[in-house]
Amino acid sequence: MAAKSTSAPRERTGSGHDAGEEPRLRVLIGSDTYPPDVNGAAYFTERLARGLAARGHDVHVVCASTGGRPGVRRAGGVVEHRLRSMPSLVHESVRLALPPGAPGHLDRLLRRLRPHAVHVQNHFLVGRLLLGAARRNRIPVVATNHFMPENLFNYLYVPGPLRAGIGRLAWRDFRRALAGVQHVTTPTRIAAQLLLDQGFDRPVEAVSCGIDLERFHPPGGGPGERARIRARLGVPDRPTFAFVGRLDEEKRIEDLIRAVPRVPVDGAQLVLAGTGAQRARLERLAEEEGAADRVRFLGFVPEEDLPLVYRAADAFAISGIAELQSIATLEAMASGLPVVAADAMALPHLVHVGRNGYLYEPGSPDDLAKYLGAILASAEERSRMGAASREIAARHDHERSLDRFERIYRDVASRSAVLGSAA
Template identity: 70%
Template sequence: MSTSFAPHSPTAPRAPERGRGGRRVRVLIGTDTYPPDVNGAAYFTARLAHGLAERGADVHVLGPSPTGRPYVSEQDGVVEHRLRSMPSLAHESVRLALPPGVRGHLNQLLGRLRPDTVHIQNHFLVGRMLARAARVHGVPVVATNHFMPENLFDPLRVPGPLRPYAARLAWWDLGRVLAGAEHVTTPTPAAAGLLTDQGFARPVEPVSCGIDLVRFQPLPADAPAADRRRLRERLGVPDRRTMLFVGRLDEEKNADELVRAVTLLPDTQLVLAGHGAQRTRLEELARAEGVADRVVFLGFVSHEDLPDVFRCADVFTIAGTAELQSIATLEAMASGLPVVAADAMALPHLVEEGRNGYLYRPGRPGELAERLRLVVEDEGTRRRMGAHSRLMASRHRLEDSLERFERIYEEAVAGTGPR
């Protein structure tokens, strides 16, 4: 992962509102996952922090230490306050902050920083401890939910019969933590509706995670075919028709459906960019299905190379059924790719059937293959759908999301936000 997450802003940022004592607005972001963690919530939080800093805010991030040892450092204008941590059971790249001593540390930190607002990204250890401390210090709390219980069931090996009960308990716990926030957001209308369906009585505002349309964009329409061949060669991708998935190779992502779909598309390869607990099983599945030569595992892709990975592909595919938005799908759309996605959770918000791609019923790789065939067999269709994807992605500009969060902070401080 790159050490820099500052977004490129094609337009000049607006002047920040003034905080206490006439200083810059100061925001303390609390999160249980932050780079080098590899997941959508971590990446969004980093983009939010660095985007706000670029626009003039004084931004501090509180989260677990990636090494286990506590420290404070500054990365591109964002001050990171890292808490003592231990490995988690859920994901190998995620660590848990250790609660002993944290309460006193938070009281000191809030007293010293005197932030105008606290913005929690999770309701787990860091989020709930920081929200509780902020209320004691009279600091307004904004909360963003990226959580679905389904994303933890497989890593924690929750038995199937217990999952409905575990889900109800998890939603109740989430609602209890978020109930004290001045303003609650989540990435999509579907995610907001899910909270409401689970009994959360407060208003929930959908605010897109946002996408950097400058960093993620397609190759120029008049670019010679040799340009894509050179990109593929540099990244180790064979020069053939390509369906792409970018994300964690964990059980809830259902990447096995993508591998099975490849068996029905003899002239197409699948490129998987990312790592996770299911990689070995997926490699074994590709060999068993006789498509090992057409399933390419890129592993972890650096922050710098990710835009070129999208430019190597012809279509983006995603089979996950617990996506609250899917930043990777937005990045693919901004890169001018058609999308074929599972008809589940928030993914339908990113697909306009027949215009930028298609949906398929989860668990049906044959149907997925048919939808992919409709996209990839005609160059004109791919180009038309890719252009519409880019247009749809333009509705999720990162600058717009940053500006909305700035206004939310101001409303929370003024006490004018929804309650």
């Protein structure tokens, strides 16, 4: 991964190029999920697009429209091409682009823009349509994988006995869809190895989703500021661990709720920020566990207020077992929080046992509660581990990720002899 530059800010010319540097890029990013969708892939795609635009590049995004009708708008320096869509039958917050007419529309868009590279964030409807259009128009393609079959099983109501077989079919479809792309990335080395283990026979590069270290940072006023933030969020001033993310089945939030009455710290509470299909079931579980007064459901938190949730907490806990990186965990670490995470998939990539937190056995709330208790009971441990979390998160500065993606786009464009003719 490219190192972050420490030189002075580069001068911008009127043409949008950096003085004395390579010409600006024209990039078309395609994704089936994009804000206002609430998920890690959507947030990463928006952060990538707007980060590139802030560097002076010409950035376009193809995604589903939010209300059904197609349209084009500029937001955050990015031109959004919203395709006609319909509500998803599997998730309330996701809409599906409608294929009729889309291939011709994308062909015309690519012929008009002639981007140096197309970057697809998935291999579903939008990604697959854009892959086909890019191949027809000889535009090089970069693909980033955020996919695991486990993240779809619950939405599609796949019975447990069928999941292994359907997972194999899903990975076969993935390999076929991305067979011809020029460069493949995924957020972590563990996620890259997963693709190789599933028979993907192309090199896969680990490029972190990145984190905005200026936006996510520890509270500057110590315990007093944390108490004020809790009051603003309507949360009691007690020892607090938090989770930020969707309240859906694959996140296994029942582990977190069952841990609450087992944490050996008086008054310890759990704050959950996010929405999802499992909220009513989780509220009932909190009552059954006798912890309803110590599990706080904040619901949807506006993007501008999200950093406050982390600053209100003493620790962060995550129980999902299908995380390819976990942007929420990175945000918590950048905010100076110790982390207790399920020992599964890519989470051990972020949590260094004894240094910035602990890993617990998935499905064991007693194990989780033990580690949370050790952190919440010791201000010294929280301070030490929080500083280590911030240090580890600094390696995932989103500016480094932007540096690397810029270079990838230039490399694939150069290899495809596009850069000179399209500039």
